[in-house]
């Protein structure tokens with residue numbers, strides 16, 4: 103058990119053995135905090151207060167309840183069980199007052215409860231604009247289960263529903279409502295949908311998908327008034343247009359629920375202000391989740407709250423963790439489309455040495471954009487499947503350099519890396535995030551699987567991966583279903599043997615250059631090959647032909663020209679050609695390295711062969727052993743092989759020119 107609980111005990115006003123912790127708010131973050139306390143084996147007595155008339159549930163899944171693909175039973179969250187050292191109780195009561203000086207709270211039923219540490223996790227409330235008609239019957243918000251149930255009941259009668267707000271919530275609601283034989287009109291005040299996460303082009307691609315779902319989209323036009331006699335009959339938009347409807351749903355933002363803190367004199371900005379330890383202006387009171395404000399930032403998604411819950415529990419356990427803010431990365435399904443957004447993308451600060459790259463594939467409907475500053479990725483967004491999105495996230499978080507050739511490649515193909523993205527999750531680096539909501543890495547999930555947690559539910563229980571929005575569950579399935587099976591490679595043995603031969607030959611060439619001329623005229627000799635002008639031309643032009651063929655093969659890999667046959671055969675041929683080129687080079691030069699530019703050309707050739715041989719070796723090995731190490735090695739050799747080929751055409755042209763000109 104964690105002795106660091108002394109931290110809490112030392113704060114204890116009661117002389118009972120267990121420190122008393124009260125959590126106000128049984129939303130995802132409050133519940134997560136209680137889980138973290140138990141996980142960290144903190145000796146304490148915890149009471150969780152929630153003012154909703156249900157056991158806590160996963161709010162993120164409410165859109166699935168609204169579309170009837172899930173019901174309450176599917177989204178209800180489990181409580182941690184009590185033990186001798188961990189007393190837990192859940193109380194369905196509204197807290198109406200905090201008395202910081204007495205370290206007490208008062209419930210709606212006028213019960214007064216003591217605490218040693220108080221955690222406020224009261225979340226947010228929907229914001230409704232201050233316009234006429236918002237109190238009419240038929241006006242709704244979408245924040246909790248009660249709202250969802252009311253909306254569901256309404257769908258039976260509604261003919262036309264207007265959803266006000268084109269952010270994530272508005273879109274989710276519109277999509278869910280459109281499954282209920284109701285005409286749905288989405289009105290967005292801003293110029294584009296999801297204007298905080300997407301740029302203009304991404305947004306218009308998304309709008310296309312939304313319209314395909316049968317949802318009418320009106321942008322740059324807020325609602326000025328809701329009208330009707332007791333019940334909603336329609337809305338009047340900013341430009342004066344009257345639109346008839348029977349239901350209006352406001353998804354126009356949220357406000358941190360900070361009323362309790364304000365009343366009790368705790369410092370409040372937009373949210374309840376907290377420091378890096380999540381402590382408020384009162385030393386025994388903390389705030390986490392959407393109700394808190396850290397370094398001027400109030401978050402509207404669940405991941406920051408989970409991170410804060412973990413940091414605070416760590417502090418209670420005597421740890422040194424601090425909260426430093428959360429890098430916002432969203433990978434979501436919006437109206438069934440994959441949408442990804444991270445960093446600065448919608449409102450980008452102007453900086454020197456900053457530029458944008460975008461890729462738009464009209465055929466597949468995929469749109470991707472990168473914001474690059476000093477060769478580092480500072481923002482990205484995409485609509486449509488993006489196989490590289492996890493790798494992009496890693497580059498964004500770790501500030502990897504994005505090289506000029508990657509940027510050039512992105513412009514053409516929409517990808518930053520050559521080759522196919524690794525679809526085997528098991529081959530991802532250990533630190534790559536599988537579950538974005540809970541920040542669970544591939545390594546952590548693999549460890550859980552190795553420890554015997556062999557289903558999505560079991561992994562979710564032990565790591566919490568896949569338990570929030572659920573969009574990573576296919577990745578968990580991929581990890582469960584595959585022990586990173588090595589890809590089958592046609593001609594693996596041939597490639598292996600030829601590569602070994604080519605590697606040895608290239609090294610011998612460099613270490614022992616120059617075949618000595620044979621003295622005796624009796625001995626048959628091949629010296630004429632590199633001394634006779636005609637033969638030199640034959641070998642020289644053969645080499646050029648082989649180089650051209652080799653380059654064509656790389657093109658075959660980049661483009662799916664199916665009529666040219668399976669690429670795997672071309673790969674074997676590529677290795678064979680590499681060896682043939684080495685043999686012809688021997689004939690052309692007699693293994694002499696030459697001088698000046700010729701020497702450069704010769705060395706370039708030999709380096710290409712040696713590196714190509716190592717690439718072939720690692721490729722053949724990767725088909726036998728499957729570790730992320732060999733995969734990385736393979737990719738690195740590929741890259742070096744491609745890079746060292748770049749000077750070859752220029753050196754060849756100079757060589758030919760110098761031979762014929764002089």
Ligand SMILES: Cc1cc2nc3c(=O)[nH]c(=O)nc-3n(C[C@H](O)[C@H](O)[C@H](O)COP(=O)(O)OP(=O)(O)OC[C@H]3O[C@@H](n4cnc5c(N)ncnc54)[C@H](O)[C@@H]3O)c2cc1C
Pocket residue numbers: 126127128129130131132151152153154161162163164165195196197198223224225226244245246271274359362390391392393402403404405407434539571
């Ligand atoms: C439909 C929908 C879909 C969403 N989808 C996503 C998504 O895909 N990804 C994502 O990251 N986020 C999503 N979100 C946002 C996410 O749900 C919130 O970020 C998250 O719920 C915040 O958690 P919280 O615990 O801080 O606050 P809340 O979930 O708001 O919980 C606070 C709780 O405290 C209770 N409370 C308040 N005052 C008191 C009081 N005085 N006494 C007792 N109890 C009190 C409230 O009733 C509430 O139950 C979605 C939200 C909705 C509504």
